[in-house]
């Protein structure tokens with residue numbers, strides 16, 4: 001194979017992967033940075049992390065340049081073997097003649113148990129590998145009961161990254177689309193673990209890589225090792241079951257409200273806090289709705305009602321702090337020890353700066369209320385409206401108790417803002433679902449318009 005064909009194989013592996021974020025866009029491979037070998041020369045498999053840089057091309061079909069944009073970095077830990085493995089065709093990235101290894105087959109290392117065990121071992125001994133201008137460093141914050149002999153198994157469910165379970169004890173989340181700098185999920189798990197907050201998985205460790213990008217050295221977090229929750233059941237699935245079986249969910253909703261309040265309290269002490277004027281928050285929300293209406297035509301008639309809802313914030317001061325940022329039932333796991341909250345990376349469409357900026361706690365409260373509405377709308381004929389209303393009041397009661405008139409105004413603005421975000425999310429990802437958030441936007445817009453008329 002020529003070098004161009006090898007690069008094409010690598011590009012295809014990335015763009016066809018479930019975790020590739022640029023589906024439907026024309027992508028080209030603009031660089032590959034190989035981090036240092038994690039294994040001794042001459043031992044198999046030979047393992048290292050490779051960072052693939054992807055650039056998006058302008059959409060030639062529409063003549064628009066809007067589809068191009070900043071490059072993205074994707075991580076593939078690669079396990080090289082001297083001969084093909086009969087069962088791993090699905091995980092094969094490429095076959096190359098490597099200058100150091102000779103002819104080898106490169107596999108996505110998350111599917112190679114030996115390579116996974118090596119990653120765990122590197123974490124447990126806080127290994128650091130350095131080669132010229134690249135490095136990989138592993139950090140251990142708590143070893144728990146880990147011995148390093150735990151059996152690895154790739155998580156089979158839907159996710160945007162790839163997680164490897166180590167026995168019943170730990171989970172290594174290998175980040176796929178990388179962001180330069182420190183990962184928010186690690187940052188929050190680290191802070192909450194330090195505070196002993198049991199609603200969130202304990203952080204055991206993490207690893208990072210550095211490489212040269214043009215003239216500068218860049219660093220990104222590559223993965224985190226956390227406590228694995230035993231017998232964890234996904235909150236979204238449980239909510240749908242409760243609707244289909246016509247069982248109440250209000251007790252669970254109240255417990256979720258209490259868990260969120262505890263997490264917010266801990267985040268307030270570990271991260272910066274501040275104040276925003278209601279006018280500033282309303283202006284940001286208004287800008288978002290105008291942008292959304294340019295993409296989703298059905299929003300256009302609802303804009304005046306939404307602006308009225310946001311304008312009701314004027315004159316208020318909002319306390320802001322680190323929040324979850326994308327709190328919904330799919331980010332909750334029920335375990336025998338109570339509800340656990342996962343995935344503190346915020347809304348995927350926002351920049352890192354937006355996702356780490358202090359925000360109002362009403363963003364997360366609104367997120368969960370929207371999720372009750374989604375669940376109710378997803379199970380036809382199941383008395384969804386009453387179910388969602390009961391969950392709503394129990395969750396709010398669990399979170400805070402009675403809301404003041406000012407808090408109700410803030411909550412409604414954040415619910416509207418979230419539902420607008422969801423309309424765009426659904427248009428882009430699941431057009432069949434768009435009527436769920438659209439109905440919520442219409443209800444809020446029309447009630448605000450009526451109140452103001």
Ligand SMILES: Nc1ncnc2c1ncn2[C@@H]1O[C@H](COP(=O)(O)OP(=O)(O)O)[C@@H](O)[C@H]1O
Nearest residue numbers: 159160161162171201226227228229232342343
């Ligand atoms: N600490 C944990 N213990 C057990 N399972 C977990 C844990 N964290 C996440 N999971 C499972 O992994 C899935 C994906 O996790 P998530 O953090 O949302 O990954 P991603 O960011 O890649 O989408 C969750 O839906 C849950 O089923």
Ligand SMILES: O=P(O)(O)O[C@H]1O[C@H](CO)[C@@H](O[C@H]2O[C@H](CO)[C@@H](O)[C@H](O)[C@H]2O)[C@H](O)[C@H]1O
Nearest residue numbers: 326328329330346347348367370371374422425
């Ligand atoms: O991938 P993430 O979990 O970070 O979140 C994105 O995808 C979610 C869907 O998987 C999306 O959530 C929306 O749909 C849920 C039902 O599937 C519902 O419970 C949520 O309330 C609703 O917002 C989320 O918005 C998006 O950021």
